[in-house]
Amino acid sequence: MKAVVLTQTGGVENFEVQEIPTPGLKDNEVLIQSKAISINPVDTWVRSNPAYITPILKLKPGEGPIILGWDIAGIVTEVGKSVTKFKKGDAVFGMINFTGHGKAYAEYVVAPESQLALKPENVSFEDAAAATLTALTALLALVNYAQVKKDDKVLIHSAAGGVGHYAVQIAKHAGAHVIGTSSAANKDFVLSLGADEHIDYAAQRFEDVVQDADIVLDGMPTPDHVNRSLDAVKPGGTLVPIVVLLDHNLKLAQKARTKKVFMHRLGVEAATEQDIETVATLLASGAIRSHVSRTFAFPDVAGAHKAVETGHTRGKVLVTF
Numbered sequence: 001m002k003a004v005v006l007t008q009t010g011g012v013e014n015f016e017v018q019e020i021p022t023p024g025l026k027d028n029e030v031l032i033q034s035k036a037i038s039i040n041p042v043d044t045w046v047r048s049n050p051a052y053i054t055p056i057l058k059l060k061p062g063e064g065p066i067i068l069g070w071d072i073a074g075i076v077t078e079v080g081k082s083v084t085k086f087k088k089g090d091a092v093f094g095m096i097n098f099t100g101h102g103k104a105y106a107e108y109v110v111a112p113e114s115q116l117a118l119k120p121e122n123v124s125f126e127d128a129a130a131a132t133l134t135a136l137t138a139l140l141a142l143v144n145y146a147q148v149k150k151d152d153k154v155l156i157h158s159a160a161g162g163v164g165h166y167a168v169q170i171a172k173h174a175g176a177h178v179i180g181t182s183s184a185a186n187k188d189f190v191l192s193l194g195a196d197e198h199i200d201y202a203a204q205r206f207e208d209v210v211q212d213a214d215i216v217l218d219g220m221p222t223p224d225h226v227n228r229s230l231d232a233v234k235p236g237g238t239l240v241p242i243v244v245l246l247d248h249n250l251k252l253a254q255k256a257r258t259k260k261v262f263m264h265r266l267g268v269e270a271a272t273e274q275d276i277e278t279v280a281t282l283l284a285s286g287a288i289r290s291h292v293s294r295t296f297a298f299p300d301v302a303g304a305h306k307a308v309e310t311g312h313t314r315g316k317v318l319v320t321f
């Protein structure tokens with residue numbers, strides 16, 4: 001099979017299409033012929049920065065070649081001996097081995113059955129592949145951690161992006177009042193997802209507009225942004241940062257404690273089988289829809305990485321087969 005191998009960390013020129021053996025199966029795994037994969041910012045970080053290889057890919061000594069990618073949708077072509085959930089021919093989707101060596105940039109991918117759900121029949125392979133790592137992040141942040149409920153005021157940063165566009169829809173589905181931030185160019189898109197209000201981050205300081213959010217989802221990469229989000233959340237509310245590591249940010253922790261804000265950094269690696277099943281149910285019912293703004297034909301993973309690295313993805317970027 002063809003796979004896009006990362007020969008060394010660095011630029012997209014380090015991707016190389018190689019012919020490698022189709023992977024073998026463990027008893028609890030299925031082999032999937034890929035139809036679509038989605039690309040995330042974390043893919044680009046791991047590609048370009050050796051510091052991410054160990055914590056994210058968790059390679060065993062001597063393990064290779066490195067094949068990035070975690071988000072897939074495709075058709076089951078083989079099942080392991082103990083697999084009960086799927087059979088040959090089933091259309092499935094999921095986030096594979098994150099954190100770990102997902103190996104999704106390939107024509108065939110192996111995955112434990114517990115990390116997959118059946119693709120709803122009314123959802124395309126593209127829209128299912130999109131609704132994996134980022135949809136799970138939005139679900140975990142808002143439902144599992146923040147326990148969003150009717151009439152909550154929810155502030156969602158980067159509302160036009162991969163995580164944000166699902167987060168807006170999940171919060172609306174729960175009956176919340178949703179405020180989304182993005183550039184002016186994405187205002188109509190964010191409102192079309194169901195947001196009740198929009199804040200153009202370049203024109204207004206969001207904390208000047210909102211000081212009483214029940215929940216804030218912060219996908220921006222600086223402690224200063226999280227600090228400002230603490231000003232936007234009300235005492236007793238919940239702040240879920242998904243990028244900034246909180247371990248050494250004692251000032252942020254102190255501020256959250258003083259304000260009695262529950263602040264917890266989310267890692268999507270906590271997602272369970274139940275969570276991907278919930279995403280499948282939300283997709284099937286139309287409660288959430290994927291917005292795919294750009295698709296690249298396999299093996300043009302490099303083009304997809306460059307698109308994601310602009311930092312201005314609307315919805316999701318995919319590679320299709």
Ligand SMILES: NC(=O)c1ccc[n+]([C@@H]2O[C@H](COP(=O)([O-])OP(=O)(O)OC[C@H]3O[C@@H](n4cnc5c(N)ncnc54)[C@H](OP(=O)(O)O)[C@@H]3O)[C@@H](O)[C@H]2O)c1
Pocket residue numbers: 040041042133134137157158159160161162163164181182183184185186201219220221242243266267268269308311312313314315
């Ligand atoms: N901890 C975890 O498990 C986890 C899971 C998923 C994602 N993440 C991280 O969360 C971040 C977001 O992920 P993603 O997949 O949603 O990324 P993404 O799709 O690349 O996000 C792009 C979006 O960010 C918006 N944006 C850029 N600057 C902004 C600003 N100052 N204020 C508000 N919005 C802004 C852009 O809107 P405009 O074009 O309108 O500017 C664009 O729509 C990434 O850093 C990702 O690595 C972490």
